[in-house]
Amino acid sequence: MGMTIAEKILAAHTQTAGFQPGDIIKVDVDVALANDITAPIAIQEFRKSGQARIAHPDRVVFVLDHFTPTKDIASANQCKYVRDFALEQEMEHFFDGGEAGVEHALLPEKGLVLPGDLVIGADSHTCTYGALGAFATGVGSTDLAAAMVTGQAWMKVPSTRKFVFKGVLGPWVGGKDLILYLIGKIGVDGALYRVMEMEGPAISALPLSDRLSMSNMAIEAGGKAGIIAADAKTLDYVKPRATRPYTVYQSDPDAVYESVTTFDCTDIEPQVAFPHLPENARPVSQAGDVRLDQVVIGSCTNGRIEDLQVAARIIRGQKVAKGLRCLILPATPSVFRQASREGLIDIFLDAGAIVGPPTCGPCLGGHMGILAKGEKGLATTNRNFVGRMGDPASEVYLCGPAVAAASAVTGRISAPQEVVK
Amino acid sequence: MIFKGKAYTFGSDVDTDAIIPARYLSTSDPDVLKLHCMEDADPEFPNKVKPGDIIVAGKNFGCGSSREHAPIAIKAAGVGCVIASSFARIFFRNSFNMGLPIFESDEASGAIRGGDMVEVDADSGVIRNLTTGARFQAKPIPSFMQELIADGGLMEHIRKRGSI
Numbered sequence: 046m047g048m049t050i051a052e053k054i055l056a057a058h059t060q061t062a063g064f065q066p067g068d069i070i071k072v073d074v075d076v077a078l079a080n081d082i083t084a085p086i087a088i089q090e091f092r093k094s095g096q097a098r099i100a101h102p103d104r105v106v107f108v109l110d111h112f113t114p115t116k117d118i119a120s121a122n123q124c125k126y127v128r129d130f131a132l133e134q135e136m137e138h139f140f141d142g143g144e145a146g147v148e149h150a151l152l153p154e155k156g157l158v159l160p161g162d163l164v165i166g167a168d169s170h171t172c173t174y175g176a177l178g179a180f181a182t183g184v185g186s187t188d189l190a191a192a193m194v195t196g197q198a199w200m201k202v203p204s205t206r207k208f209v210f211k212g213v214l215g216p217w218v219g220g221k222d223l224i225l226y227l228i229g230k231i232g233v234d235g236a237l238y239r240v241m242e243m244e245g246p247a248i249s250a251l252p253l254s255d256r257l258s259m260s261n262m263a264i265e266a267g268g269k270a271g272i273i274a275a276d277a278k279t280l281d282y283v284k285p286r287a288t289r290p291y292t293v294y295q296s297d298p299d300a301v302y303e304s305v306t307t308f309d310c311t312d313i314e315p316q317v318a319f320p321h322l323p324e325n326a327r328p329v330s331q332a333g334d335v336r337l338d339q340v341v342i343g344s345c346t347n348g349r350i351e352d353l354q355v356a357a358r359i360i361r362g363q364k365v366a367k368g369l370r371c372l373i374l375p376a377t378p379s380v381f382r383q384a385s386r387e388g389l390i391d392i393f394l395d396a397g398a399i400v401g402p403p404t405c406g407p408c409l410g411g412h413m414g415i416l417a418k419g420e421k422g423l424a425t426t427n428r429n430f431v432g433r434m435g436d437p438a439s440e441v442y443l444c445g446p447a448v449a450a451a452s453a454v455t456g457r458i459s460a461p462q463e464v465v466k
Numbered sequence: 467m468i469f470k471g472k473a474y475t476f477g478s479d480v481d482t483d484a485i486i487p488a489r490y491l492s493t494s495d496p497d498v499l500k501l502h503c504m505e506d507a508d509p510e511f512p513n514k515v516k517p518g519d520i521i522v523a524g525k526n527f528g529c530g531s532s533r534e535h536a537p538i539a540i541k542a543a544g545v546g547c548v549i550a551s552s553f554a555r556i557f558f559r560n561s562f563n564m565g566l567p568i569f570e571s572d573e574a575s576g577a578i579r580g581g582d583m584v585e586v587d588a589d590s591g592v593i594r595n596l597t598t599g600a601r602f603q604a605k606p607i608p609s610f611m612q613e614l615i616a617d618g619g620l621m622e623h624i625r626k627r628g629s630i
Contacts, residue, residue: 069610071630086494086534090621112492119492169532169556185534185560187620194621197630199559199610233479234526238555267526269555322479409488409531428530430481432506433488 047297049205050272051240054180054294058163066204066303074104075162077192080148080405081109081120083167083185084127090190099134100196106138106157107131108148111405113141116412146377146403149173149261149345154377156286160275160293165189165198170345170427172268175260176253177283178275178293180240183264203269204303205240210247212311217461219355220255221347221425221445223247224262225316227308229326237267239303242296247310248273253282254351258445261346262427265323317423317458318443321431329448332458338420340371340453341434342446343401344408347425348376350383352446357389359450359464360396366456371398372414378403398453410434416441423458425449467588469546469567470596471518475580476507478524482536482557485528491535496542499535503543517544520586522578524550528557537566547586549593549604551575562611563620569593574602588615 048056055064058072079087084107091099099105107127112120124141131139138157140146149170152158160178164171167189174181184198192198210223228235241263248256256273263271275283275293283291314328342348342356353375365371373393375381381403384390393400407414408426416422416435421442424434429441444452447461454464484507486499493499504511504521521540527550528536537560540548547567561568567588574593578584582597591604607615617623624630 069608082488082491082533082535086538089494094621094625117492123492123494167532167534169530171532183532183556185532185556185563187534187563188559191563191620191624191630194624195629199620199630201608233529234552234554237526237552264530264556267529267554409483409491411488411491428481428483430483430530433483437487437506 046301047299049242049296049300050178050274050294051180051203051205051270054161054163055200055202064202066202068202070200070202071197072163072200073196074165074192074198076104076106076158076164077189078106078148078152078166078168078171079186079189080111080168081113081124081127082111083189085123086186087167087189087193088127088130090187091193094194096194099193102134102136105136105193106152107136108140108151109145110148111409112411113145113404114402143378147345147348147405150348150376150380153177153257154379156288159283159287159291160279161291165192169264170261172263172271173257173261173345175263175270175272176256177279178273180270180272182269203238203240205242206236207242207302207305209305209307210243210245210310211307212247212309214247214250214310215313217315217447218313219445219447220251220258222313222316223310224259225318225323225326225443226313228262228266228323231266233265233322233324234267236263239268241266241268241271243271243273249276252351253278254349258346262323265427315445315448315460317448318429320429320440320442323429323443329458329460335421335442335458337369337423337452337457339414339416339422340369340449341407341414341422341424341426342449343374343376344405344426345376346427347446348374348380350380352425353380353384353389355446356450357392359447359461360454361392363396363454363464365397365453369453369456371453372401372407373398374401374404376403407434423449423452469518469520469586469588471520471546471584472516473520473522473578473580473582473584474511474515475578476521476523479526479529480507480523481530482528482533483530485536486533486539491533494535494538496538499539500542503539512543515543515545518546519544520584521545521548522575523548524575525552527553529554532556534560534564537561537564541566549574562614565615565619569604571602571604
C-alpha cells in the first residue's frame with residue numbers, strides 16, 4: 046500500500062513497523078524547538094528528571110523571540126533563566142539578542158530544518174516547516190522536556206487530508222490568501238488531528254516564502270502538520286544552507302488519503318479574516334467599511350523579505366493614513382539587513398511607518414503594538430482571537446502583506462488595487 | 467477516580483488565549499496563572515470557580531497556542547476535569563502529559579447546563595449529570611494515554627519506565 050509523505054517521515058523515525066492512523070508510536074526527533082515562553086517550563090521539567098545533560102544538544106534549538114527585546118522585569122527574568130541554561134548546556138543553537146529572529150522564519154534561514162526532518166516545537170506554529178517537506182508539529186513544554194531527556198516524542202499517527210490548488214493566482218493574491226481561504230472553507234477544526242498535504246499548480250507557482258505562510262497556518266485549521274512536498278524551489282533554498290544530509294519524500298500515487306479537496310484559485314481574491322476566528326475569511330471586496338487604528342506587517346506568517354517587498358511596492362511614495370499606526374517588523378536580522386540594502390526600510394520610514402526589531406511581540410499581545418479597548422488592528426499575523434493583540438475589547442483582522450500595506454495607506458481595510466492603480 | 471463538581475459551560479473553539487491570555491505569560495507560576503484562568507472568556511471565572519468544579523465546553527477546546535500555561539492554569543484554579551465535544555490536539559496532549567483529566571463526549575457537552583452538578587468516573591468514562599439524572603459515555607482513552615495518567619504525567623512515565 047502506498048504511503049503519504051507524513052507516513053514516510055514517521056516510518057523513517059520509528060522502530061514500529063506497519064503502523065496505522067490512530068496508533069501511538071515513539072519517534073526520534075531531529076529538531077526540538079522552544080522559545081522564551083515555553084522553554085522555562087521545559088527546563089524546569091528537564092531539571093526534575095535529574096539528567097545532567099541534554100540527550101542530543103545539537104538537536105535542541107532555543108530562540109528568545111516572544112517577549113524580546115525583554116518587555117518587563119518578569120520577561121527579562123524568564124529570558125535569563127533560559128539563557129543561563131543554554132550557556133550551561135553549551136547549546137550550539139541558542140538565539141538571543143541580535144542573533145534572534147522570529148523562530149519559524151529563523152530556523153529555515155539558518156538551515157536548521159531540512160526536508161524529511163521530524164520536528165517538534167513548543168510553539169504551535171512549528172507546522173511552518175511543512176513547507177520544506179518536513180513533518181513538523183507543535184507540542185507542549187513537557188513534550189520538549191521529554192525530547193531533551195530521551196531524544197524522542199510520542200505521536201498519534203494522523204491520517205492525511207489532501208488539498209489541491211489549481212488555476213493561476215490573480216494580482217496581489219499570495220499564499221496567505223490561499224490558506225485563509227482554505228480555513229474559511231473547512232473551519233478552525235476542519236483538519237483537527239490530521240496532516241494537511243497541499244499541492245497543485247498554484248502551490249508550485251508560489252515562492253517558498255508563501256508556502257511557509259500556508260504551512261504556518263495549518264494549526265489554525267486544527268492540523269497536526271501542513272506539508273508541501275519539496276521541489277526544485279525548496280532545494281534551491283535548502284542546499285546552500287544545509288550542513289547535514291536530508292531526504293526528499295514524495296507521496297506515493299496510491300497513498301491513502303482521508304479526503305481530497307480541490308480548489309480553483311483563479312477567482313480567489315485577497316482575503317481578510319474577521320474577528321474572532323481565522324475561519325471568518327472574506328474576499329477583501331466584501332470587507333465593508335472597517336476603519337483601522339493599527340496595521341502590523343511581520344510575524345512567522347508574513348515577516349519574510351518577500352512579504353516586505355510586496356508591502357513596499359504598495360507603500361512606496363505613499364503616506365500612512367493619519368491617525369493610524371503602521372508597524373513593520375522584519376522577522377529576522379537578515380531580513381532586516383536585506384530590507385535595508387534594498388531600500389525598503391527607507392520606503393517604510395518615508396511613509397511614516399514604524400520599523401521595529403524582529404520579535405513576535407504584538408502578534409500575541411505581548412508588547413510593541415498593543416491595541417486599546419475598542420481599537421481595530423489589521424495584521425499579517427495568524428490569530429485574531431479575543432484579546433489576541435491587546436484589550437479583550439479590541440479586534441484583530443488577518444490578511445496578507447498586500448492588503449495590509451494598502452490598508453495602512455487608506456486607513457481602512459482596502460484592496461491593493463485601491464492604492465496601486 | 468471520581469470527579470464531582472459544578473459545571474461551568476463554555477462554547478466551541480475556546481482558544482488558549484481565552485484560557486490564559488498571553489499578557490500573563492511572563493511567568494509560569496501556577497499560583498499566578500490561576501488568577502487569570504478563562505479570564506477572556508468569563509472575567510469572573512477565577513473568582514467563582516471552586517475546587518473540583520468541572521469545565522464543560524463545545525468542540526475544539528484549547529485551540530491555538532501550544533502554551534502549557536493553559537492546562538496549568540485550569541489545574542491550578544482547582545478544576546477537577548474538562549469535558550468537551552472535542553479538544554484541539556496540542557491541548558489534548560498537554561493535558562495527558564501533565565495530568566489534567568479530560569473527557570470527550572459530544573452528548574454530555576450538549577446536554578450539561580451551567581450550574582448542573584456533574585460526576586465523572588475516570589476509569590469507566592461514565593459522565594453523570596446529577597441534576598438531571600442523564601448519563602453519558604466518554605470516548606475511550608487509548609492505553610498509552612491511560613499509562614500516562616496512571617504514571618502521573620509524561621515525565622514521571624519516563625522516570626518510571628526509562629523511556630517514553
